[in-house]
């Protein structure tokens with residue numbers, strides 16, 4: 001799919017803001033239904049393979065703010081967002097989880113979401129899995145992935161390989177081609193006539209009596225422009241979507257309930273070389289799910305140095321062994337909540353997040369259990385990412401680690417952001433209705449991770465895509481294309 | 484969008500401090516490499532979102548003030564070695580960006596900064 005250059009004045013029947021998991025699927029469904037669709041993406045189109053995956057170079061090209069984004073709090077939580085054609089789907093680990101059926105049921109009840117039928121969502125998930133080629137790695141897992149399997153099995157903990165949206169050209173893991181949005185739903189949208197404009201940011205929606213008629217834009221060269229439309233789908237992700245609505249003075253329950261999966265990390269060193277710089281482990285340990293999940297992270301040498309940096313004085317000597325090291329995480333389902341606030345005069349929103357006491361304790365116990373798992377898998381040294389952390393070589397060190405850990409000293413981060421415009425009919429806690437239309441507006445829809453009422457406790461992209469397709473289909477069934 | 488002159492100002496504030504920290508932490512990092520790392524850190528600092536940028540500028544100015552006083556470079560290094568709430572986030576950010584760049588670009592660098 002080729003993106004077209006943005007111009008100062010553009011028109012569309014349906015404007016889709018953002019081309020990530022939510023935006024690309026929305027555009028594909030609506031274009032197929034005959035709507036004239038314009039997708040506007042702030043980032044650029046970066047061809048897969050033209051940047052090294054999980055590198056600083058990739059962060060320069062495909063991450064918002066080069067990956068240096070933070071939710072303020074005690075501790076602050078570093079988060080990352082994609083900013084390129086395809087959004088987060090281009091840079092993420094590609095680990096696919098189906099929407100949890102029991103959670104859908106709970107969301108429907110707790111947030112008064114009409115017609116949220118798990119069987120419908122599961123059937124959409126089936127379609128999505130075909131389109132993005134969800135599959136297991138052919139052949140044996142990579143060595144860093146096998147560490148998770150081995151450690152969990154020794155402890156009798158539940159673990160499994162998580163399928164990914166990948167196509168494997170040959171029989172080995174390294175031949176995988178990520179089936180992100182630039183490979184799947186964006187070309188599908190284009191084949192039905194949708195246009196994609198990259199390097200163009202939507203600054204604001206102009207509103208009159210609950211109706212949006214025009215968007216103001218900033219083009220790549222700094223010039224400003226406008227886009228006229230009949231309907232708008234805001235799919236900028238869980239931070240940018242609420243910020244755009246707030247900048248457009250749309251009131252309601254927007255940006256008040258950011259939910260994330262806070263994550264703490266450690267680096268483990270083994271006797272043999274195992275580091276795979278360009279990929280991530282595909283096993284996850286779900287023994288303590290949904291409260292706690294363990295998995296593996298990207299482990300480029302630069303990221304290993306970063307993971308050791310909190311306790312550099314004692315950990316730095318290990319950096320020369322980076323080929324024998326890999327990074328792992330413990331992620332929690334948090335009870336805490338954050339806020340996204342657009343402030344007049346500031347280009348970017350202020351993001352805050354408050355962990356609860358239970359969240360902090362869970363991060364500590366998660367890190368301890370993960371370190372134990374590493375020892376069981378044969379790690380000779382474990383380096384937890386918090387200030388003052390000891391090197392963990394045995395169970396005695398583990399006890400020391402437990403007693404010195406505090407979340408305030410840890411490098412907490414997250415890549416799963418959601419719930420800033422929760423969907424449902426309860427306007428006291430939902431920003432959009434049961435199908436994503438923003439309450440008190442007539443033609444403004446949100447259709448991305450913002451809609452998830454809570455953090456799902458699993459990798460969220462599958463859920464984001466299935467819900468976005470459900471909502472877009474409902475729209476197509478109730479609105480007629482002009483054409 | 485922040486104006487070009489404001490971007491330059493943050494460059495000049497962050498650069499000398501990054502250079503100071505890297506010289507202390509990785510004393511054998513060759514000068515040309517250190518200059519490249521400092522440039523990277525400056526670029527990333529310039530790209531941070533508005534509010535973080537505001538906080539970063541305030542703390543960076545504080546450190547610059549300390550560095551300008553007699554014996555200030557030593558004091559700044561001492562402060563950077565302590566994990567002081569809020570103030571400590573600045574050296575932490577500079578270090579994490581700097582180390583990540585060094586080992587991303589030259590993976591076989593020794594802990595002293597020396598090329599292996």
Ligand SMILES: Cc1cc2nc3c(=O)[nH]c(=O)nc-3n(C[C@H](O)[C@H](O)[C@H](O)COP(=O)(O)OP(=O)(O)OC[C@H]3O[C@@H](n4cnc5c(N)ncnc54)[C@H](O)[C@@H]3O)c2cc1C
Nearest residue numbers: 018020022042087088092095202236237448449459460461
């Ligand atoms: C590093 C990383 C690893 C991850 N790993 C996994 C994983 O393994 N499995 C999984 O299920 N999930 C994973 N995720 C999460 C997953 O990528 C997200 O849940 C998903 O991409 C969210 O989709 P979205 O449509 O809400 O937003 P995004 O995919 O982030 O797309 C939003 C797009 O909108 C654009 N945009 C924003 N504002 C504007 C504006 N004003 N004007 C124009 N364009 C705008 C952005 O540039 C961006 O491209 C990961 C995320 C990251 C960052």
